[in-house]
Amino acid sequence: MKSGPACHCTGKIEGVMGIPAKRWLYLFTGSIVFFCIGIVYAWSIFAGMFKDIFPSWTSTALATTFTIVMAFFCLGNFSAGFISKKLSTRAMLAMCAGLIGAGFIGVSLITENTLWLLYLSYGVVGSFGVGITYNTVLSMVARWFPDKIGAASGTLMMCFAFSTLVLGVGANFLSPIFGWRMIFAGLAVLMTLVVAVAAMILKLPENNISMQNTRAPDNRRSFPKAEMTVDEMLKSNAFWMFFIWGILLLVAVYAIMGNVKQCVLELDQTATGIATFSVTLLSICNGFGRMLLGSLYDRLGRIKTMTLDTSLIIVSSILMIAAFQVRSVPLMLLGVVFTGFSYGGVPPTSSAFTVDYFGANNYSMKFGIVTLYIFVGAFGSSLAGIIKDKAGSFRNLFYILILLGIVAFILNLLIGKRRVKD
Numbered sequence: 201m202k203s204g205p206a207c208h209c210t211g212k213i214e215g216v217m218g219i220p221a222k223r224w225l226y227l228f229t230g231s232i233v234f235f236c237i238g239i240v241y242a243w244s245i246f247a248g249m250f251k252d253i254f255p256s257w258t259s260t261a262l263a264t265t266f267t268i269v270m271a272f273f274c275l276g277n278f279s280a281g282f283i284s285k286k287l288s289t290r291a292m293l294a295m296c297a298g299l300i301g302a303g304f305i306g307v308s309l310i311t312e313n314t315l316w317l318l319y320l321s322y323g324v325v326g327s328f329g330v331g332i333t334y335n336t337v338l339s340m341v342a343r344w345f346p347d348k349i350g351a352a353s354g355t356l357m358m359c360f361a362f363s364t365l366v367l368g369v370g371a372n373f374l375s376p377i378f379g380w381r382m383i384f385a386g387l388a389v390l391m392t393l394v395v396a397v398a399a400m401i402l403k404l405p406e407n408n409i410s411m412q413n414t415r416a417p418d419n420r421r422s423f424p425k426a427e428m429t430v431d432e433m434l435k436s437n438a439f440w441m442f443f444i445w446g447i448l449l450l451v452a453v454y455a456i457m458g459n460v461k462q463c464v465l466e467l468d469q470t471a472t473g474i475a476t477f478s479v480t481l482l483s484i485c486n487g488f489g490r491m492l493l494g495s496l497y498d499r500l501g502r503i504k505t506m507t508l509d510t511s512l513i514i515v516s517s518i519l520m521i522a523a524f525q526v527r528s529v530p531l532m533l534l535g536v537v538f539t540g541f542s543y544g545g546v547p548p549t550s551s552a553f554t555v556d557y558f559g560a561n562n563y564s565m566k567f568g569i570v571t572l573y574i575f576v577g578a579f580g581s582s583l584a585g586i587i588k589d590k591a592g593s594f595r596n597l598f599y600i601l602i603l604l605g606i607v608a609f610i611l612n613l614l615i616g617k618r619r620v621k622d
Contacts, residue, residue: 223344223345225401226340226341226344226401226402226403227341227344227345227352227355227356229398229401229402230337230338230340230341230356230398230402231355231356231359232359232394232398233333233337233394233395233398234334234337234356234357234359234360234363235359235360235362235363235366235367236363236367236390236391236394236395237300237330237333237334237360237363237391237395238359238360238361238362238363238364238367239363239364239367239368239371239387239391240269240273240322240326240327240330241269241360241361241363241364241368242363242364242367242368242369242371243265243266243269243322244266244458244479245364245368245369245371245372246368246371246372247262247263247265247266249372249375249380250262250318253312253380254312254315256312257312257315261315264319265318265319265322265323267578268319268323268324268327269322269323269327270327270574270575270578271323271327271575272323272324272327272328272331273327273328273330273331273334273574274331274571274572274574274575275328275331276327276328276329276330276331276332276333276334276335277331277332277334277335277567277568277571277574278331278568278569278571278572279328279331279332279568280292280331280332280334280335280336280339280564280565280568281335281562281564281565281566281567281568281569282565283332284336284339284564284565289336289340289399289402289403289404290399290400290403292332292336292399293333293336293337293395293396293398293399293402294396294399295329295332296329296330296332296333296336296395297329297391297392297393297395297396297399298329298392299325299326299328299329299332300326300329300330300333300388300391300392300395301388301389301391301392302321302325302326302388303321303322303324303325303326303327303329303388304321304322304326304384304385304387304388304391305321305384305385305388306320306321306322306325306326307321307322307326307384308380308381308382308384308385308388309321309381333395334360335564335567335568336564337356337398337402338353338356338551338567339563339564339567340402340403340404341353341356341402342551342555342560342563343404343405343560343563344405346555346560347498348498349497349498349551349552349555350493350494350495350496350497350498350505350548350549350551350552351491351494351495351498351548352494353494353547353548353551353552354490354491354492354493354494354495354497354544354547354548355490355491355494357490357494357544357547357548357551358487358488358490358491358544360490361483361486361487361490361544362483362487364483365480365483365484365487367387371383371384371387427558427559427560427561428557428558428559429562430562430565430566430569432558433557433558433566433569434569436557436558437615438557438615438616439557439558439570441611441614441615442550442553442557442570442611442615443570443572443573444573444608444611445506445510445608445611445612445615446546446550446570446571446573446574446577447573447576447577448577448604448605448607448608448611449509449510449513449542449543449546449577449604449605449608450543450546450573450574450576450577450578450580451576451577451579451580451583451601451604452513452517452542452580452601452604452605453513453539453542453543453546453577453580454577454578454579454580454581455580455581455583455584455597455601456482456516456520456535456536456539456584456601457482457539457543457581458580458581458584458585459581459584459585459588459594460478460479460482460536460539461475461476461478461479462475462588462594463478463520463532463594464478464529464532464533466524466593466594467523467524467527467528467529467532468527468529471529474529474533478532478533478536481533481536481537481540482536482537482539482540482543483540484540485536485537485539485540485541485543485544486540486541486543486544487544488541488544489540489541489542489543489544489545490544490545490547490548491544491548492541492544492545493505493508493509493541493544493545493548493549494545494548494549494551494552496508497548497549497552498552502549502552502553502556502615503612503613503615505545505549506549506612506615507609507612507613508545509542509545509546509549510542510605510608510609510612511605511609512538512539512541512542512545513538513539513542513601513605513608514602514605514606514609515535515538516535516536516538516539516542517535517598517599517601517602517605518598518602519531519532519534519535519538520532520535520595520598521595521598521599521602523535524593524594524595524598547571550567550570550571551567553570554566554567554570583597583600584597587600
C-alpha cells in the first residue's frame with residue numbers, strides 16, 4: 201500500500217461528496233475478505249481430519265504445520281510494508297489472490313508421502329499470502345476510519361476470528377460428503393475470487409481528502425501531533441513496552457487456547473461434549489471481543505482498554521485455579537469466556553495503538569513490526585504442554601499466567617501518553 205498523507209486521528213472524512221458513505225463499502229468488502237482468509241487459522245480443526253486420513257502422520261508432525269503457519273503469517277504481515285513500496289495495493293492483492301489460491305490447491309494434491317507439500321502449500325505459500333492480505337486490507341480500511349479505527353479494526357478482526365468457527369467447521373463437516381480434496385480446491389477458488397474482487401474495489405483515500413481532528417482531545421487517549429518514522433518507533437520506549445505487553449498476553453492466551461479441551465477433560469474425563477464446546481465458546485468470545493474492545497478503545501482510550509484487557513486474563517487464570525480447586529467445569533467455562541474476550545482485545549488494540557502512538561504514515565510497515573509479537577506469543581501453547589508433562593496437571597500453569605498478567609498490567613501503566621516531536 202502506497203504511503204499517503206498523514207492521518208491525524210479522530211475525525212470525519214471531508215472534502216469529496218459521497219466519500220463518507222463509500223468508506224462503509226470498503227469496510228464491508230474488507231470484512232468479507234477477512235472472513236474468508238481467516239480459515240488459515242482453522243488448522244486445529246483440519247489436523248484431526250488429516251490424522252484420520254493419513255494415520256502415519258504423527259501429532260508432532262501435524263503440530264509443526266501450525267508453527268509454520270504462524271511463522272509465515274507473521275512474515276507476510278511484516279513483509280507487506282516493504283512490498284507496498286514497490287507495488288500498488290491492487291497489484292499486492294492480486295498477487296495475494298494467486299498465493300492463497302495456489303496454497304490451498306496444493307493442499308488438495310497432498311498424499312501420505314508428501315507431508316512436505318502440506319508444509320509448503322498450507323504453511324508457507326498460503327499463510328504468507330494471508331499475512332500480506334491481512335496487513336494490506338487492514339491498513340487500507342484503517343485509513344478510511346480515523347475516527348473509529350478501533351471499531352473498524354475490531355470488525356475486520358471479528359470476521360477473521362469467525363472464519364475458523366464457520367468456514368473451518370463447515371469444511372470439516374462437508375469433507376465426508378464431497379471429499380476433502382474437493383473442499384480444499386473449493387476453498388482455493390473462493391478465496392482467490394474474493395481477494396481478486398476486493399483488489400478491484402478497495403482503494404486508499406484520495407490525496408485531496410482531508411482527515412482532520414474534529415473531536416476535542418481529552419485525557420482518555422493520546423493524539424499524535426507528528427509522525428514517527430519506523431526507526432523512531434523502534435527506538436521508543438512505548439513500542440517495546442507494548443511489544444512485550446502483547447507477548448505476555450498472547451503467551452497466556454495461547455497457553456489456555458491450545459489446551460482448553462484438555463483442561464476440561466482433566467477435571468472430568470466424561471465431559472467430552474463440554475470439552476469440545478469449550479473450544480467453540482472461546483472462539484465465539486474471541487470474535488465478539490475484537491469488536492467490543494476495539495469499540496471501547498475509541499470511547500475509553502488506550503489505558504482503560506488495555507487495563508481491562510489485561511485484567512481479563514488475570515481474572516481468567518484465577519477462575520481456572522479455582523475450577524481445579526473445587527473441580528468445577530462451569531467455573532472453568534467462565535474462565536474460558538474471560539480468556540476469549542481478552543484474546544479478542546489484543547488485535548484491534550494493536551491496530552489503534554500503532555496509529556495513535558506512531559502515526560498513520562507507513563502504517564503497513566509499522567503494524568507489521570508491532571504485531572511480530574504474535575509469533576513469540578504462539579509458544580505459549582508449548583509452554584503449557586511442558587508444564588503439564590513436568591507437573592502432571594495444568595493447574596500450576598495458571599499461577600505463571602497470573603504473574604505474566606501482573607507484569608503486563610504494570611507495563612500498560614508505564615507506557616503513558618505518546619511523546620511527540622516538537
